[in-house]
Amino acid sequence: MGRVIHPIILCGGAGTRLWPTSRKAYPKQFVPLLGATSLFQSTLKRFSGDGFAAPLVMTAEAFRFIATDQAAEIGLMDMRVVVEPEGRDTAPAILAAALLLDAHPDDLMLVAPSDHVITDHEAFLAAIDAGRAATEQGALVTFGVRPDRPETGYGYLELEVATNAPAPVKKFREKPDLASAEAMVAEGRFLWNSGLFMGRVRDFLAAFDTHAPELVAPTRAAVEAAKGDLDFLRLAAEPWSRINAISLDYAIMEKAERVAAIPFNCGWSDLGSWQTLWEISDADAAENAVAGSATAVDCEGSYLRSESPGVHLVGLGLKDTVAVAMSDAVLIADRARVQDVKKVVEVLRAAKIDQADEYPRFHRPWGWYETLCLGDRFQVKRIMVKPGGVLSLQSHLHRSEHWVVVAGTAEVTIGEDVKLVSENESVYIPLGTRHRMVNPGQVPMYLIEVQTGAYLGEDDITRYEDIYGRD
Numbered sequence: 251m252g253r254v255i256h257p258i259i260l261c262g263g264a265g266t267r268l269w270p271t272s273r274k275a276y277p278k279q280f281v282p283l284l285g286a287t288s289l290f291q292s293t294l295k296r297f298s299g300d301g302f303a304a305p306l307v308m309t310a311e312a313f314r315f316i317a318t319d320q321a322a323e324i325g326l327m328d329m330r331v332v333v334e335p336e337g338r339d340t341a342p343a344i345l346a347a348a349l350l351l352d353a354h355p356d357d358l359m360l361v362a363p364s365d366h367v368i369t370d371h372e373a374f375l376a377a378i379d380a381g382r383a384a385t386e387q388g389a390l391v392t393f394g395v396r397p398d399r400p401e402t403g404y405g406y407l408e409l410e411v412a413t414n415a416p417a418p419v420k421k422f423r424e425k426p427d428l429a430s431a432e433a434m435v436a437e438g439r440f441l442w443n444s445g446l447f448m449g450r451v452r453d454f455l456a457a458f459d460t461h462a463p464e465l466v467a468p469t470r471a472a473v474e475a476a477k478g479d480l481d482f483l484r485l486a487a488e489p490w491s492r493i494n495a496i497s498l499d500y501a502i503m504e505k506a507e508r509v510a511a512i513p514f515n516c517g518w519s520d521l522g523s524w525q526t527l528w529e530i531s532d533a534d535a536a537e538n539a540v541a542g543s544a545t546a547v548d549c550e551g552s553y554l555r556s557e558s559p560g561v562h563l564v565g566l567g568l569k570d571t572v573a574v575a576m577s578d579a580v581l582i583a584d585r586a587r588v589q590d591v592k593k594v595v596e597v598l599r600a601a602k603i604d605q606a607d608e609y610p611r612f613h614r615p616w617g618w619y620e621t622l623c624l625g626d627r628f629q630v631k632r633i634m635v636k637p638g639g640v641l642s643l644q645s646h647l648h649r650s651e652h653w654v655v656v657a658g659t660a661e662v663t664i665g666e667d668v669k670l671v672s673e674n675e676s677v678y679i680p681l682g683t684r685h686r687m688v689n690p691g692q693v694p695m696y697l698i699e700v701q702t703g704a705y706l707g708e709d710d711i712t713r714y715e716d717i718y719g720r721d
Contacts, residue, residue, distance in 0.1 A: 257297035274607035341501035369517030377514035394441025400431035412438035649703030658695030
């Protein structure tokens, strides 16, 4: 079976090319883009089984509870979650993971993004096996996909010769223009860079010492001063702040003496745009792909998606169009322009439009909430508290609240009183009163919250106690 493999799952990114479904507050790795399972959950499943150690998940502060909740949903309870104080691109995260595995220098690290699709699991495992021999010789391994089109959205690996066997990498190539991509595909010596890397722990560490020594000392300091926080390991913020952001490719892979490429064909996609999602989705005879509550009428080559059950999207007479509807935002784009969706987000951010980054459903350690109606001096929310979830003991300066439980049972604290509130029962929380809500049951609890007051912002919260360590 060979040496044990430690999956290093990179889960801190916040891509914008799949806006509005993917946003900074809730990026694509956590979204069920294909079926009921998120890309992150599919990645975790991919690295379970014989030969794999418990995953090491490198993520951001905002995503730590989402990651653990989604892992628990698929029955994975042994992964280790490492919280990066700030995003520093992939190289520092991977170096931190290698330092955490320093006690196992001859074990293998397999670095994988959390937001990619691989449909042929057996072919993927075969590619990993093909890379083992190279790692035993001290090489760092990257996995390359044989291109079937001149794609401008991917980086490329240039090989010495065209081959389907493991081969040395001559050069890493940046995302090309169309003419260059067409020439590379025609030549046959180029593979798409999948962003998957494998090597022994000792060889990753040696490569960083040789090619990126400026990263080593502050990253080591952040690891050595890391502290446990609930079930997470939090890297130390001060030394981490001194690290320059840089990708693994730039930091070591383009400089390392021994880098081997493993060509593989396993139904890989990075889902980097709505175009790629359209390409891998089931389509009708007119090449239309439909997801969620959507209908295509006399359309051709289009992708229609509705994320909200209450919003039915209908496309009429569309051609080569992407239309994506959510409860708070709609995207309509020429399919040929979907690589420019990130520019849309930049425009929205510049205009300070909340939908650029915020998600209509706000995820919290205890569950989530969403706004159903917002008006002058009132707001109506739907709130879900997961089993065992505990909201902080808090008060508000500018609003009072009414809670109506619509499913499950809540344990409610209002001032000094603690009581159970069941389905179809309600409570009132006066302005300024300390209060808390707990779900003591075994199923999710749902309630409707009606807020009234002069100011309804989320920053009108004074916390007195919080089991999740929030300020």
